[in-house]
Amino acid sequence: MALDKATVARIATLARIRVTAEELDHLAGELSQIITWIEQLDEVDTAGVEPMASAVHQSLPMRDDVVDDGFCRDRILANAPQQANGFFVVPKVVE
Amino acid sequence: MTSLTGLTLEGARDGLRRKDFSAREMTAAHLAAMDAARTLNAFICETPERALEMAAASDARLARGEGLALDGLPIAIKDLFCTENVATTAASRILEGFKPPYESTVTANLWRAGAVMLGKTNLDEFAMGSANVTSAFGKVENPWRRRGDNRPLVPGGSSGGSAAAVAARAALAATGTDTGGSIRQPASFCGIVGLKPTYGRCSRWGIVAFASSLDQAGPMARTVRDAAIMLQAMAGHDPRDSTSAPVPVPDFAAACGASVRGLKIGIPREYRIDGMDPAIEALWQRGIAWLKDAGAEPVEVALPLTRHALPAYYIIAPAEASANLARYDGVRFGLRVPGESLDAMYEATRAAGFGAEVKRRILIGTYVLSAGYYDAYYLKAQKVRALIARDFDEAWRQCDAILTPTAPSAAFAIGEKMDDPVAMYLNDVFTVPASLAGLPAISVPAGLSADGLPLGLQVIGRGFDEATVLSLAAALEDAAAFAHLPGLVAGDAA
Numbered sequence: 001m002a003l004d005k006a007t008v009a010r011i012a013t014l015a016r017i018r019v020t021a022e023e024l025d026h027l028a029g030e031l032s033q034i035i036t037w038i039e040q041l042d043e044v045d046t047a048g049v050e051p052m053a054s055a056v057h058q059s060l061p062m063r064d065d066v067v068d069d070g071f072c073r074d075r076i077l078a079n080a081p082q083q084a085n086g087f088f089v090v091p092k093v094v095e
Numbered sequence: 096m097t098s099l100t101g102l103t104l105e106g107a108r109d110g111l112r113r114k115d116f117s118a119r120e121m122t123a124a125h126l127a128a129m130d131a132a133r134t135l136n137a138f139i140c141e142t143p144e145r146a147l148e149m150a151a152a153s154d155a156r157l158a159r160g161e162g163l164a165l166d167g168l169p170i171a172i173k174d175l176f177c178t179e180n181v182a183t184t185a186a187s188r189i190l191e192g193f194k195p196p197y198e199s200t201v202t203a204n205l206w207r208a209g210a211v212m213l214g215k216t217n218l219d220e221f222a223m224g225s226a227n228v229t230s231a232f233g234k235v236e237n238p239w240r241r242r243g244d245n246r247p248l249v250p251g252g253s254s255g256g257s258a259a260a261v262a263a264r265a266a267l268a269a270t271g272t273d274t275g276g277s278i279r280q281p282a283s284f285c286g287i288v289g290l291k292p293t294y295g296r297c298s299r300w301g302i303v304a305f306a307s308s309l310d311q312a313g314p315m316a317r318t319v320r321d322a323a324i325m326l327q328a329m330a331g332h333d334p335r336d337s338t339s340a341p342v343p344v345p346d347f348a349a350a351c352g353a354s355v356r357g358l359k360i361g362i363p364r365e366y367r368i369d370g371m372d373p374a375i376e377a378l379w380q381r382g383i384a385w386l387k388d389a390g391a392e393p394v395e396v397a398l399p400l401t402r403h404a405l406p407a408y409y410i411i412a413p414a415e416a417s418a419n420l421a422r423y424d425g426v427r428f429g430l431r432v433p434g435e436s437l438d439a440m441y442e443a444t445r446a447a448g449f450g451a452e453v454k455r456r457i458l459i460g461t462y463v464l465s466a467g468y469y470d471a472y473y474l475k476a477q478k479v480r481a482l483i484a485r486d487f488d489e490a491w492r493q494c495d496a497i498l499t500p501t502a503p504s505a506a507f508a509i510g511e512k513m514d515d516p517v518a519m520y521l522n523d524v525f526t527v528p529a530s531l532a533g534l535p536a537i538s539v540p541a542g543l544s545a546d547g548l549p550l551g552l553q554v555i556g557r558g559f560d561e562a563t564v565l566s567l568a569a570a571l572e573d574a575a576a577f578a579h580l581p582g583l584v585a586g587d588a589a
Contacts, residue, residue, distance in 0.1 A: 003462070008458065011461045011462045013442075014465065015458055015461040016438065016442050017442060017445045017446055017449065017454055017458070018443055019454075027454075027458065030455060030516060031455065031458060031459060031462070033517060034409065034455070034516060035459070035462070038406045038409055038472065039406075040403070040406055041403055041406050041407060041410075041475055041476060041479055042475075044475075044482065046475060046478035046482065049481050049482060050481055051474050051477030051478050051481060052478070052480040052481035053308060054308045054338065054533075055294040055308065055484070055532060055533020055558075056294065056295055056533070058340075060337050061334070061341075063334065076196060078194075078196065079192070079193055079196070079427065080426070080427055081425060081426070081429070081431035082431065088426050088427060090426055090437055090440070091433075091434060091436055091437050091439075091440050093436075093437050
């Protein structure tokens with residue numbers, strides 16, 4: 001299926017990636033080519049097949065409910081582009 | 096004295112224990128080789144001071160007769176492994192300035208075994224690529240050249256810097272990660288050994304995530320035994336990775352000498368594809384004959400879903416990537432590009448921080464997971480994945496391991512296959528099926544193409560049966576006696 005520019009613009013917004021008008025042109029072409037190629041999977045009969053999400057054949061392990069890590073706020077904040085008073089700082093979200 | 100950079104990991108280990116040379120001498124020789132190999136652009140970050148400190152600590156232990164499994168052995172780390180206080184980039188601008196406050200489990204295991212870190216190797220951005228041309232830190236060159244043609248070639252990807260460094264004798268071995276072929280394909284292109292272990296064998300904790308149900312760390316080295324020795328130190332259960340397997344780690348080096356007599360080797364006819372280099376088909380036939388001579392028995396097996404593995408992979412991997420890469424938002428680490436609102440800041444940051452291939456994959460992933468398309472694409476791909484795993488399960492009733500070529504071509508020139516993403520994806524046609532099924536697989540250098548470039552053969556095994564994979568790989572290695580050297584040997588190879 002071909003993806004039009006409006007569809008690409010919509011998924012770019014969902015993915016929070018700004019794309020320019022020129023980028024939209026070639027992205028629509030490239031993504032359409034990839035999706036068309038992927039659609040050969042339609043030939044495979046998957047009726048009654050359970051989807052496989054993981055190659056691990058065990059249930060998720062549980063750990064004891066105890067604190068075993070933490071108290072490293074400053075080390076975590078050290079990588080923040082902007083921080084103040086022990087918090088990450090972002091543009092204003094509440095008017 | 097023998098050249099220090101030309102030794103195998105095993106030979107260097109033994110020489111250090113015999114005190115033929117010191118860990119500091121060994122490290123200094125590799126630092127000089129890294130300098131001589133700089134044109135390859137194999138490293139994003141070199142850590143010479145740390146390397147010499149670690150080597151001094153190794154010398155002290157070795158002097159006391161307390162040498163560890165990898166003590167004093169200089170290795171390179173793919174820059175996808177978080178290393179404490181050492182910049183970790185995933186070859187992306189979006190991680191600009193990021194210094195992890197923690198160490199990945201695999202690298203911590205290696206340092207605990209005494210290994211010496213030379214630096215962080217270049218890769219395709221977020222490990223997305225098959226040619227190491229998508230790195231924000233520039234392309235990596237393959238140390239090999241075609242005979243009579245001086246154009247620079249790609250090293251393969253995504254672990255291209257690791258493969259180039261090991262092939263050029265700038266590191267004794269290196270770590271790689273493999274999501275759809277990122278260890279095995281560059282190993283094939285650079286004439287070295289690359290092993291993707293069973294999913295769950297090595298902890299993923301602290302490795303920058305690409306596609307979490309597929310990502311797996313593994314060793315890249317110049318011999319099968321070296322890969323086994325290195326995997327021994329990397330592997331093991333880690334409670335911090337819930338998909339890490341709580342199973343014992345066998346003696347991998349011992350497996351390398353094990354007899355392959357009586358083993359049944361599956362030969363899947365579906366791996367014979369149109370347009371494949373005839374030298375690769377011929378090499379595959381030689382590989383079958385070599386294993387037969389060693390006492391193994393080739394059997395035809397069917398893996399009918401093979402040609403559907405690649406399109407399934409290119410739904411599943413981008414879908415998982417689009418979720419994993421949502422964390423790069425300019426808030427907690429890495430690049431931030433200011434914006435009027437929070438959303439504008441996210442969009443500007445991600446537009447500036449991600450390269451073209453990463454954006455393509457995030458957009459594909461977002462599309463196949465979006466409302467109305469989830470069942471048609473994502474769920475469909477997961478069902479095809481189940482059938483691919485079932486194909487292998489059927490094959491294991493008839494054989495103990497499977498032999499195939501690693502890649503459909505030898506290394507190509509930088510700039511080739513760049514205009515067509517699908518043509519680039521086809522590099523992984525032989526490696527992706529084992530990734531989807533979570534199976535261990537190795538690439539062993541086995542011969543040369545008509546124009547003198549290395550070609551690898553792949554052995555795929557049952558889950559957690561790296562031992563059989565290694566024993567067959569060692570048999571292939573013995574028979575192939577691959578002793579060719581790349582055009583650029585930075586250290587002394589002798």
